[in-house]
Amino acid sequence: xxxxxxxxxxxxxxxxxxxxxxxxxxxxxxxxxxxxxxxxxxxxxxxxxxxxxxxxxxxxxxxxxxxxxxxxxxxxxxxxxxxxxxxxxxxxxxx
Numbered sequence: 323x324x325x326x327x328x329x330x331x332x333x334x335x336x337x338x339x340x341x342x343x344x345x346x347x348x349x350x351x352x353x354x355x356x357x358x359x360x361x362x363x364x365x366x367x368x369x370x371x372x373x374x375x376x377x378x379x380x381x382x383x384x385x386x387x388x389x390x391x392x393x394x395x396x397x398x399x400x401x402x403x404x405x406x407x408x409x410x411x412x413x414x415x416x417x
Contacts, residue, residue, distance in 0.1 A: 325359055327378055328370035333397045338364045345369070346393050347404035348386060354408070355382040356389045360397065 333343065345361040347369065357380050359369040374381045383389040386405070393399050 325369045325371045327373050327380070328360065328362070328365075329373050329378075330375045330381060330396075333360065333362070333372065334375075343393075343397050343399040345401070345404070346397070346399050347406065348389050348393070349406040350386070350408045351382070352408065355384060356386050357382055358389055358393060360393075360399070 341362060341364045343360050344363055347359045349357050349359060351357060358372045360372060361367060361369050371380050373379055383392070386407075390403060393403060
């Protein structure tokens with residue numbers, strides 16, 4: 323699923339005052355890597371795929387736990403996180 327892109331720095335160092343991550347999802351790609359998608363309060367209500375800090379390239383994670391930790395620690399999101407895993411690949415790349 324393709325979403326518009328959002329720079330990681332918009333979620334961290336340049337987040338607008340009072341801006342919040344309203345929803346987060348972790349999606350496993352066909353290659354087994356994980357990507358983070360977020361919905362934020364200062365943009366429209368669609369999800370955005372998180373890119374690398376200053377490059378328009380989607381940030382990918384080999385392990386789901388690393389991506390989950392990033393959502394909580396770096397993006398300061400403490401709500402439910404939707405996880406979309408590919409069948410048969412979850413256990414291998416989850417931890």
